Structures are given as C-alpha cells and as structure tokens.
Amino acid sequence: MQRNLHHMADTEHDVLVIGGGIYGASIARDAALRGMRVALVERGDFGHATSFNSLKVIHGGFRYLQHLDIRRMRISIRERRIMMTIAPHLIEPLLFCLPTHGHGIRGRMVMRIALGLNDLIGFDRHPPNQPKTRLPGGHLLSKRECLQLFPGLDRSGLTGGAVWPDCQLMNSERLLMGVLHQAAEYGAQIANYVExxxxxxxxxxxxxxxxxxxxxxxxxxxxxxxxxxxxxxxxDHVLHRPNGIPGASTVRWSKAMNVVIQRKPTSRYALGVWSPYDFRDDQAVIQKGGRLFFLVPWRHLTLIGTTHTDFPHAPDSLTVCEEEVQHFLDEVNAGYPALALEADDVLHVNVGLLPRAEGQQTGRDVPLLKEYRLIDHRREHGVDGLLTVVGVKFTEARHVAERVVDEISRRVTGRWDACRTASIPIWGGEIEEWERWRGTPIRIDDITLPHDVQEHLYRSYGAHSDTVLAYCRKPNMAERILENAPVLTGELVYAVRHEMAVTLQDAIARRTDLPLYARPSDTWLNRCADVIGEELGWNPEHRRDQVAQCLSGCSWGWSSVSSSSRG
Ligand SMILES: Cc1cc2nc3c(=O)[nH]c(=O)nc-3n(C[C@H](O)[C@H](O)[C@H](O)COP(=O)(O)OP(=O)(O)OC[C@H]3O[C@@H](n4cnc5c(N)ncnc54)[C@H](O)[C@@H]3O)c2cc1C
Known part of the structure; x- marks a missing residue:
C-alpha cells in the first residue's frame, strides 16, 4: 500500500471516498472489488478517530430484541458471521453473561424466552469456512454457577445469569488495515494526511x-x-466546505466513552453490570430501566463501556477530563462494588462521537440513532454527484458499504461486478482453518519464535505474517521493543514502508499495539523513534517532537485526558 498523490491527481476516478475510518475503508474496498476506480483520502491517520475507540464487540443484535427489531438482528447476525468468515484471525467468539434478578424484565423467565428467540433467529450464526469456530446457544446459569464465574457479584436478589454468544474484535486497527490493503490491491488509491x-x-x-x-x-x-x-x-463540516452545501445538517452527536483497564480478566465471559442510575429508551418496546455497562475481557486487559452523553459542540473540540473518568469509575463501582476501580487502573480512555436519536435525554444517557443514514444530496439539496453516509456501528460497516456501493453502481454508468465483500477474505484473512493454521510454528534462523510472538504475528497479519516476518529477519529486527510485548522491531519498518505510517503514533498505536503493554515512556518511545526516524529521515528536532507528542497524550485515539472538558 503506497501513497501516490501524483497518480491520484492524474486519474479520473469513479468514486472518491472522504474519510479513512471503518466506513470509508469498507466503501473503498467494496467499490474496488466491483471494478471501480477508487480514491480514498483521510485527513489524519487511518482509523484515528471514532473507529479507534470502539468496545470491540461485534454485535449479533441480542439487544435489538428489546426493540423487537428482528430485521436488524438478522443483519447483525449475518455481519458477525461474515466477519468471522473473512477475517478469522481477528474475530473471536465471546460469551456474555447478564445476572438475573427477580421475576420481571431482568428475571429468568423473560431471559429464557429472549435467549431462545436469539438462538432461533440466529440459527445460521456459525461461519461456514471455520468448522472449529462455533457460537454456542444461549443458556441460563444457576446462582451458584454465576457466583463461581463472578465471585464479587452482589448476592442479594441474584437468581443466576443469562449467557449468550457474541464476538469480539481482537484488533480493530489491524482489521481496518486489512480492509485498506485489500482495497489497494484491487487498485484503490489511498492516502492519509490528505484533507x-x-x-x-x-x-x-x-x-x-x-x-x-x-x-x-x-x-x-x-x-x-x-x-x-x-x-x-x-x-457536516465537510459539506460546509467551499462549493459544498452550506447549512446542511445531517445528525446530532453524542459523546461515547469506554475505559481500558489494566487488569487481567478474571473470567473469559463478558459481564453486564447495571448502573444504579435510570435510563429510558423512548424507542424501545421493552424498557430495561437502567444503563448497562459491559466488562469485557480483551486480550490481557479489560474494557468497560459505554456511556453516552449529548455533545452539541464542534467535533474537533472533543476532549475527556479526569473528573469524567472518575464519574465513570464511580458509576461502575456503584454497580459492582467488588471491582473497586481506581484512576490508576485506567490505561487508556476511549472517547468518540456517535450519532444520536432525536428526543430528550432521559437520565444520564442519550438514545442513539438505531440505523445508518445514507443521504443523497441530489434528492435532499439538488446537488448531484455527492452522497453522505453516517454509520452507527463498526459491526455494520461492511453491510452499509454494500448498500452505498449498490447506490453508486446505479448512479455511475459502467460494467460493475456484484458485491463480493461477503465472500472474499480481507487482506490477511485468507486462512482455511484458523485453529489449525495458528498452531504452525514460525522460525527465524531455525529458531522457533516464542508462542506469544507467533500468536501476535498470526493475529495481526494473518496469512501475510510471512511477508512482515521478512522484515524481522534482518539484523536486530527480530528484537522485541518491550520486554513484555510480542511486537518485533521489524514490524515498525514494515509499517513505514507498506502501511503509510508517517508519525511515531501511527506506527506504535495503529499499526502495532505497543501502548497496550506499557504506558508511554521516554525509553521505549525513543527506541521506536530511532527505527522509524531512520526510515523516514527525521532530523533530531522532528524526532524529539514525535516523542513529546506521544508522551503528552494519555489516549492514543482522538483526544487526551485533560483537567476540564467540552460536553
Ligand atoms: C466509545 C465507543 C464504543 C463503541 N463500541 C462499539 C462496539 O463495541 N461495536 C460496534 O460495532 N461499534 C462500536 N462503536 C461504533 C463504531 O466505532 C463507529 O460506528 C465507527 O467506528 C464509525 O466509523 P466511521 O468511519 O464512520 O467514523 P470515523 O472512524 O470517525 O472516520 C471518519 C474519518 O473521516 C476523516 N475526515 C474528517 N474530515 C475529513 C476531511 N475533511 N478530509 C478527509 N478526511 C476527513 C476523519 O479524520 C476520520 O478518520 C463504538 C464507538 C465509540 C465511540
């Protein structure tokens, strides 16, 4: 994947995509696979904004039962299955457990019915090409079983737990890279830092x-x-640019927040925890009555999310402050006191903006938009040649891209193939039997790499692990950057040469995942800056700036934690 702006400027493209988050990348991939000439421009680094901050859950739509939205459930179940099929190295099944209480909406009877319906509606949930990857049916746990899994749960009123299967993204940045690589392989011209x-x-x-x-x-x-x-x-900011559509207004936004906790997961189940505060979803047929947090085991860490609050400000002003993080922890602690979370447990804060539904904020949360929006500006504003898409879930990006490119193929004349993104694996996903394949030893100079390094390489680059490994076979390139992390030095070189990493942060946080293993420190950031700076010809001042930028932010995504915030 190479940045070639001369070629981009010299070509008359069929489609130009603005934005290199998961939605823009998925649209570029779909259009390129259908044979269109595609360009994609991203003003920062690929996936640096909302897409960096998700809770990594690939939803099968169990929660949409609350809205009796069977159509959306079917879409989610299909998308989850497709992701397991086209990116088997990046998606893992994950069981969720929701403690049951009393005889009402949170009771065992209601949950038994909901789990049964979920299984029935998801009858085709298994990926056809991965015989060992199976999503078990939902079931109820007794109170004793539930407490064995989560000994810290409050016993009073607890009657057991409801368990259902979903999936988890092991590395959302590598998924985005796999999508972009494939778009580029099929001819898309892609560039970051082009606004x-x-x-x-x-x-x-x-x-x-x-x-x-x-x-x-x-x-x-x-x-x-x-x-x-x-x-x-x-x-909207893009639409308001010169020669665009002044005053256009698509949706309102809410601020969504997760935290990444530096604690080893104590269970392989994700746990639903009720906040003591009220929440009413005006669009739901069945009110669950409170905000639900999920504690999600993710690799060697725990993710907790998600809160949603109104955000009526400009997106560039989004920040998160220490006080908000403390409120978040207090609320989770109030729902599950045994956790006793403290500010020091927080490794990163994920914050982003999600489209919200119209209507009033009730309680602490705002209701979110349930469906993506595709706006045809010919119909809405009399301006031809421009579509705007607003997505609501990482999970649905491929599906929405298919709808968008269907629309493009109706509008732009040409002989286009049908959509192929559901069956052609993304770059790295071309693996027949993941469970068997991941056991194959990887060697450098006849020495078998340690298990954690092999697992990391397979998980990050899938079928292309060997291509990346070629960069680790050179002198000093097989060394770990951090003692406790499986990332090898040669991966940084690969990131610069083939994945358009141009800053220190691009390479360490969005091509590799080093900040998940250690807080930023001078020592290891300088070690990385030496390798990347050598590739990119940085002078000492630029190199210092790059390290300083990484040291100044606690969050590696959109915003840094400050002492006061917007929204
Ligand atoms: C806290 C949180 C938790 C979430 N959890 C989940 C979850 O568990 N499961 C799930 O399915 N979804 C989840 N989501 C939702 C999911 O992350 C989003 O739906 C998705 O990432 C949106 O992607 P996007 O491409 O639309 O936006 P973005 O990732 O924000 O991409 C838009 C891109 O456009 C670029 N851009 C802007 N202006 C310009 C310009 N002028 N020129 C060029 N480029 C420009 C930006 O730089 C940006 O990179 C979560 C979101 C948040 C915030």
Whole structure:
C-alpha cells in the first residue's frame, strides 16, 4: 500500500471516498472489488478517530430484541458471521453473561424466552469456512454457577445469569488495515494526511474535491464521478466546505466513552453490570430501566463501556477530563462494588462521537440513532454527484458499504461486478482453518519464535505474517521493543514502508499495539523513534517532537485526558 498523490491527481476516478475510518475503508474496498476506480483520502491517520475507540464487540443484535427489531438482528447476525468468515484471525467468539434478578424484565423467565428467540433467529450464526469456530446457544446459569464465574457479584436478589454468544474484535486497527490493503490491491488509491478542503463543482454537479496534502503542504484537485462523504462526526463540516452545501445538517452527536483497564480478566465471559442510575429508551418496546455497562475481557486487559452523553459542540473540540473518568469509575463501582476501580487502573480512555436519536435525554444517557443514514444530496439539496453516509456501528460497516456501493453502481454508468465483500477474505484473512493454521510454528534462523510472538504475528497479519516476518529477519529486527510485548522491531519498518505510517503514533498505536503493554515512556518511545526516524529521515528536532507528542497524550485515539472538558 503506497501513497501516490501524483497518480491520484492524474486519474479520473469513479468514486472518491472522504474519510479513512471503518466506513470509508469498507466503501473503498467494496467499490474496488466491483471494478471501480477508487480514491480514498483521510485527513489524519487511518482509523484515528471514532473507529479507534470502539468496545470491540461485534454485535449479533441480542439487544435489538428489546426493540423487537428482528430485521436488524438478522443483519447483525449475518455481519458477525461474515466477519468471522473473512477475517478469522481477528474475530473471536465471546460469551456474555447478564445476572438475573427477580421475576420481571431482568428475571429468568423473560431471559429464557429472549435467549431462545436469539438462538432461533440466529440459527445460521456459525461461519461456514471455520468448522472449529462455533457460537454456542444461549443458556441460563444457576446462582451458584454465576457466583463461581463472578465471585464479587452482589448476592442479594441474584437468581443466576443469562449467557449468550457474541464476538469480539481482537484488533480493530489491524482489521481496518486489512480492509485498506485489500482495497489497494484491487487498485484503490489511498492516502492519509490528505484533507478535503472544498468541492469541485459545475452548477449543480460535484465533480471531485480540492485537497490539501498535510505532509507536503500542497493543494491539488481529485476528480471523481461520484464523491462519498464518510467523514464520521465531521460529515457536516465537510459539506460546509467551499462549493459544498452550506447549512446542511445531517445528525446530532453524542459523546461515547469506554475505559481500558489494566487488569487481567478474571473470567473469559463478558459481564453486564447495571448502573444504579435510570435510563429510558423512548424507542424501545421493552424498557430495561437502567444503563448497562459491559466488562469485557480483551486480550490481557479489560474494557468497560459505554456511556453516552449529548455533545452539541464542534467535533474537533472533543476532549475527556479526569473528573469524567472518575464519574465513570464511580458509576461502575456503584454497580459492582467488588471491582473497586481506581484512576490508576485506567490505561487508556476511549472517547468518540456517535450519532444520536432525536428526543430528550432521559437520565444520564442519550438514545442513539438505531440505523445508518445514507443521504443523497441530489434528492435532499439538488446537488448531484455527492452522497453522505453516517454509520452507527463498526459491526455494520461492511453491510452499509454494500448498500452505498449498490447506490453508486446505479448512479455511475459502467460494467460493475456484484458485491463480493461477503465472500472474499480481507487482506490477511485468507486462512482455511484458523485453529489449525495458528498452531504452525514460525522460525527465524531455525529458531522457533516464542508462542506469544507467533500468536501476535498470526493475529495481526494473518496469512501475510510471512511477508512482515521478512522484515524481522534482518539484523536486530527480530528484537522485541518491550520486554513484555510480542511486537518485533521489524514490524515498525514494515509499517513505514507498506502501511503509510508517517508519525511515531501511527506506527506504535495503529499499526502495532505497543501502548497496550506499557504506558508511554521516554525509553521505549525513543527506541521506536530511532527505527522509524531512520526510515523516514527525521532530523533530531522532528524526532524529539514525535516523542513529546506521544508522551503528552494519555489516549492514543482522538483526544487526551485533560483537567476540564467540552460536553
Ligand atoms: C466509545 C465507543 C464504543 C463503541 N463500541 C462499539 C462496539 O463495541 N461495536 C460496534 O460495532 N461499534 C462500536 N462503536 C461504533 C463504531 O466505532 C463507529 O460506528 C465507527 O467506528 C464509525 O466509523 P466511521 O468511519 O464512520 O467514523 P470515523 O472512524 O470517525 O472516520 C471518519 C474519518 O473521516 C476523516 N475526515 C474528517 N474530515 C475529513 C476531511 N475533511 N478530509 C478527509 N478526511 C476527513 C476523519 O479524520 C476520520 O478518520 C463504538 C464507538 C465509540 C465511540
């Protein structure tokens, strides 16, 4: 995957995608696989915004039963199965447990019915190409079994637990990379650090965009027969750019937050914990009555989420402050006192903006938009050649991309293939039997690599582990960067040469996942900066700046934790 802006500027594309989050990347992949000439531009690094911050749950839609939304459940179940099929190295089944209480909506009888319905509606939930990966049916646990799994649960009123299967993304950044790599393999021209600053327009038709290359500090135009605005929380800002649609307003946004806790998971089940505070979802047929947190075991860490609050400000002003993090921990502790979470347990805070539903905030949470929005600006504003898409879940990005590219293929004349993203594995996912394949030993100079390094390479690069390993066979390149992390030095070189990593943060947080193993420190950041700086020809000042930037932020995604915040 190479950045070639001259080629991008010289080509008349069929589609230009604005935004390199999971939605933009999935649209680019789908369109490229159908044979379209595609360009994608991202103003920062790929996946640095909302997509970096998810709770990593690939939902099968159990919660949509509450809305009796069977159609959406079927879509989620299908998407979960497809993700297990096309990216088997990145998706793992995960069991969820929700403690049961009393005889009402949280009681065993209601849960038994819900679990039965969930199994019935998800009759085809297993991935066809991975015979060893099976999602078991839902079932009830007795009180004793539930307490064995989670000894810290409050026993009073507890009657047991309801268990259902879902899936988890082991590494969302590598999934995004796999999607982008594949789009590029099928001819898409992709670039990070290229910002859309305006539109090319003739009367009522958009013919492309004006962009600014933030690395070379140069402007140029990119021509396309159709432009798709997939800029996440910035969709309106993009529309308001020169020659765009002034005053256009798509959706309202809410601030969503998770925390990454530096504690080894004590159970392989994710646990639902009720907050003591009220929440009413006006769109739900069945009210569950409170905010539900999930404690999700994820690799060697625990994720906890998610809170949603109104955010009526500009997306660039999103921050999170220490006080908010403390409130979050207090609320989780109130729901599950045995956890006794403290600020020091927090390794990272994930924060992002999600589209919210209209209507009032009730209790502490805001209701979220339930379905993606695809806006045809010809119909809405009389401007041809431009679509805007707003997604609501990482899980549904492939499905929504299919709908968007179906629309594009109706609008842009050409002989396009049918959608193939459900059956062709993403880059790295071309693995017949993952469980058997991951056991194959990897060697460098006849020495078998330690188990954790092998697992990491297979999990990160899947079928392309060997390609990346070639960079680790050179002198000093097979060394670990951190003693306790399986990431090898050569991976940083690969990230720069083939995955457009141009900053220290790109390479360590979004191509590899080093910050999950240690808080940022001068020593290891400098070690990484030496390798990356050598590749990119950094001078000492630039190198120092890069390290300082990484040291200044606690969060590796969108915003850093500050002493006061917006929203
Ligand atoms: C806390 C949290 C928890 C979540 N948990 C889950 C979960 O467990 N499961 C699930 O399925 N979903 C989850 N989600 C939702 C999921 O993460 C989002 O739906 C998804 O990531 C949205 O992706 P996107 O591509 O639309 O947006 P983004 O990832 O924000 O991408 C938009 C991109 O557009 C770029 N851009 C903006 N302006 C311009 C411009 N002018 N030029 C070029 N590029 C531009 C931005 O830089 C950005 O990278 C969660 C979200 C949050 C915040």
């Amino acid at each position: 859309v600053t305006g539109f090319l327009r003739h009367d009522h038709r958009i013919d492309g965009v004006q962009v600014f290359d933030r690395l070379a500090q140069e402007k140029f135009d990119v021509r396309a027969r159709l432009v798709v605005n997939a800029a996440g929380p910035w969709v």
